[in-house]
Amino acid sequence: MRPDLPLIAARGLGVQRHGRPVLCDVDLILHPEERLFVLGPCGAGKSTLLLTLLGFVPASAGTIHVFNRPCRCEADFAPLRGPLGLLFQDSNDQLFGPTVIEDAAFGPLNQGLSAAAARERAWAALQQVGIDGLAERPVHELSGGEQRLAALSGVLAMQPTVLLLDEPTASLDSDSAARVSAVLAASGLPMVVASHDTALVDRLATRCMTLGGGPAPAC
Ligand SMILES: Nc1ncnc2c1ncn2[C@@H]1O[C@H](COP(=O)(O)OP(=O)(O)OP(=O)(O)O)[C@@H](O)[C@H]1O
Numbered sequence: 001m002r003p004d005l006p007l008i009a010a011r012g013l014g015v016q017r018h019g020r021p022v023l024c025d026v027d028l029i030l031h032p033e034e035r036l037f038v039l040g041p042c043g044a045g046k047s048t049l050l051l052t053l054l055g056f057v058p059a060s061a062g063t064i065h066v067f068n069r070p071c072r073c074e075a076d077f078a079p080l081r082g083p084l085g086l087l088f089q090d091s092n093d094q095l096f097g098p099t100v101i102e103d104a105a106f107g108p109l110n111q112g113l114s115a116a117a118a119r120e121r122a123w124a125a126l127q128q129v130g131i132d133g134l135a136e137r138p139v140h141e142l143s144g145g146e147q148r149l150a151a152l153s154g155v156l157a158m159q160p161t162v163l164l165l166d167e168p169t170a171s172l173d174s175d176s177a178a179r180v181s182a183v184l185a186a187s188g189l190p191m192v193v194a195s196h197d198t199a200l201v202d203r204l205a206t207r208c209m210t211l212g213g214g215p216a217p218a219c
């Protein structure tokens with residue numbers, strides 16, 4: 001991948017959800033080494049935008065290129081769900097369980113690692129996020145903040161090359177949020193982050209874009 005080419009280039013994106021326009025003519029370009037924050041009020045379409053970049057929500061207009069390849073259909077997007085590590089806004093959409101370590105090992109197992117190697121990757125990710133003490137806990141018994149950290153561990157365990165993070169510090173106390181911020185900075189990974197956390201924006205953002213509030217105009 002040439003360093004001057006964008007990792008992600010979405011241009012003129014239009015997205016409707018249940019027939020209602022949510023995004024209209026949105027551009028998002030992520031260059032290597034960037035930490036791009038997507039800001040905007042509740043309902044502005046931040047989560048929708050991240051989901052669209054990985055093909056979970058279809059675009060009705062515009063183009064998406066990832067790693068310089070056009071993405072139009074499920075066959076284009078599916079192989080990217082790994083290299084592009086998505087942290088969903090709702091941890092319940094991410095965590096399968098049964099335990100925290102088994103959950104974090106699931107992605108690496110799916111990538112073809114042996115059970116032992118996947119568990120090793122998972123363990124390293126839990127340590128990185130500082131929740132190795134929760135390794136054997138059932139995911140459904142975790143607090144909201146613990147779930148957030150477990151979900152992030154699962155994303156990091158897949159060793160993505162780009163992160164797409166939807167509210168990574170939501171539900172976290174200030175110490176945990178600071179740790180997540182430090183982990184993300186130390187990862188050195190390019191990322192697109194949707195967040196309302198101004199401390200996180202101040203600490204991490206190399207660039208911000210803002211989505212407007214209210215319903216998008218029909219397009
Ligand atoms: N599953 C869904 N089905 C239909 N409409 C949806 C769905 N999810 C979100 N929407 C609508 O899409 C619009 C954008 O929602 P989205 O979740 O992308 O906003 P957001 O900017 O991430 O908000 P927040 O800051 O609250 O997370 C909202 O009007 C919302 O009602």
Ligand SMILES: [Mg+2]
Binds near residue numbers: 046047048089166194
């Ligand atoms: Mg959201």
